[in-house]
Amino acid sequence: MLVENQVALQPHNSFGIAARAKRLARIRHVSDLHALMASEEWASACAEAPPFVLGGGSNLVITGDVKTLVLKVEIAGRRLVAETDKAWVVEGGAGENWHDFVTWSLDQGWPGLENLALIPGSVGASPVQNIGAYGVELQDRFHSLDAVDLLTGQLFTLDAAQCGFGYRDSVFKHVPSDARSFGLAGRALITAVRFLLPKPWKPVLGYADLDRKMVETGIGEPSARQIYDWVVAIRRAKLPDPAVIGNAGSFFKNPTVSPEQCADIIARDPKVVHYPMADGSIKLAAGWLIDACGWKGKSVGNAAVYEKQALVLVNRGGREQPCTGGEVMTLAKAIQTSVYERFGILLEPEPVVI
Numbered sequence: 001m002l003v004e005n006q007v008a009l010q011p012h013n014s015f016g017i018a019a020r021a022k023r024l025a026r027i028r029h030v031s032d033l034h035a036l037m038a039s040e041e042w043a044s045a046c047a048e049a050p051p052f053v054l055g056g057g058s059n060l061v062i063t064g065d066v067k068t069l070v071l072k073v074e075i076a077g078r079r080l081v082a083e084t085d086k087a088w089v090v091e092g093g094a095g096e097n098w099h100d101f102v103t104w105s106l107d108q109g110w111p112g113l114e115n116l117a118l119i120p121g122s123v124g125a126s127p128v129q130n131i132g133a134y135g136v137e138l139q140d141r142f143h144s145l146d147a148v149d150l151l152t153g154q155l156f157t158l159d160a161a162q163c164g165f166g167y168r169d170s171v172f173k174h175v176p177s178d179a180r181s182f183g184l185a186g187r188a189l190i191t192a193v194r195f196l197l198p199k200p201w202k203p204v205l206g207y208a209d210l211d212r213k214m215v216e217t218g219i220g221e222p223s224a225r226q227i228y229d230w231v232v233a234i235r236r237a238k239l240p241d242p243a244v245i246g247n248a249g250s251f252f253k254n255p256t257v258s259p260e261q262c263a264d265i266i267a268r269d270p271k272v273v274h275y276p277m278a279d280g281s282i283k284l285a286a287g288w289l290i291d292a293c294g295w296k297g298k299s300v301g302n303a304a305v306y307e308k309q310a311l312v313l314v315n316r317g318g319r320e321q322p323c324t325g326g327e328v329m330t331l332a333k334a335i336q337t338s339v340y341e342r343f344g345i346l347l348e349p350e351p352v353v354i
Ligand code: EPU
Pocket: 132, 133, 134, 135, 238, 239, 248, 249, 250, 251, 252, 253, 254, 273, 285, 286, 287, 288, 291, 308, 309, 310, 311, 350
């Protein structure tokens, strides 16, 4: 396995931002990583800063050339690990494409991931931000994962509790010095993820867009395949395909507020989209807040707010004249300021910024 120098990162981030990695190593097997960690190159590359683990690059804003060693995870593999009368346990190599994995598991007759169809990215990145859509979060289907400790080279396995999942959050997003003492950001490279798909399969419905599909089609008891097809159609209709228009999915998390704060906003903006949460807090639709501030279609350089979903920032310059990470972040900051000034809410960006 070779460390490549001056590697173009544009094909490896879904925004299509042009930047270079000073050094990049492709990890296809755990043994590649162990060999790399034993090399002199590793010692010199990691002397100043820990390496950067790159999955599908679909939740990433690159703001300049990357000087730290980039580990591009390309570990393949899909298999049924176990089957009981209560569940199937399926495993994906961290480098597998997420949507292909969802499609494969459904094709094999192991449903349960269909609400998460068409989310861009890799299997290995899916637990990092606890991907979620249409009423299902990754943590609802998670079994365990394997990872390599980038300091010691040791392989370890984590269960759901150890991953510290939250809304678009996990232990992999927290640096070790965080108040959460078990932060693993920059410390772990995920090699494989296992999913627990309960039997008998039960549909997860109740999300407004899926309810609409049920009414439109008159199908009251959809199969997993039907839900998969609906989710794919809904996403295609409202979210830009990164292969055509560069983007990193939702750019901000949906914020939660207290019932009092929500009542205050409703008094001024009765149409604010809000959902009561189990813990008594209220989740607001960040897309609605941004839309209400008039941001749809606005741009900074070649970074723009998507016309059909204000929560998504897009690259309007394509491959030829791509937006820069700086333009994306300037636009994001301007959005944060205007939403804060109108609603008193500071939106938190979702993607990783390097
Ligand atoms: N809305 C507007 N204007 C907009 C955008 C949204 O008024 O420009 C309103 C919608 O009409 C709707 C509400 O806001 O009433 C929520 O919109 P939507 O159903 O599209 O979902 P979302 O909250 O914006 C979240 C996830 C998505 C996920 C969808 C479906 C986050 C940050 N985003 O979006 O996840 O696909 O729900 O479950 O939680 C991602 O993380 O990258 C992502 C795409």
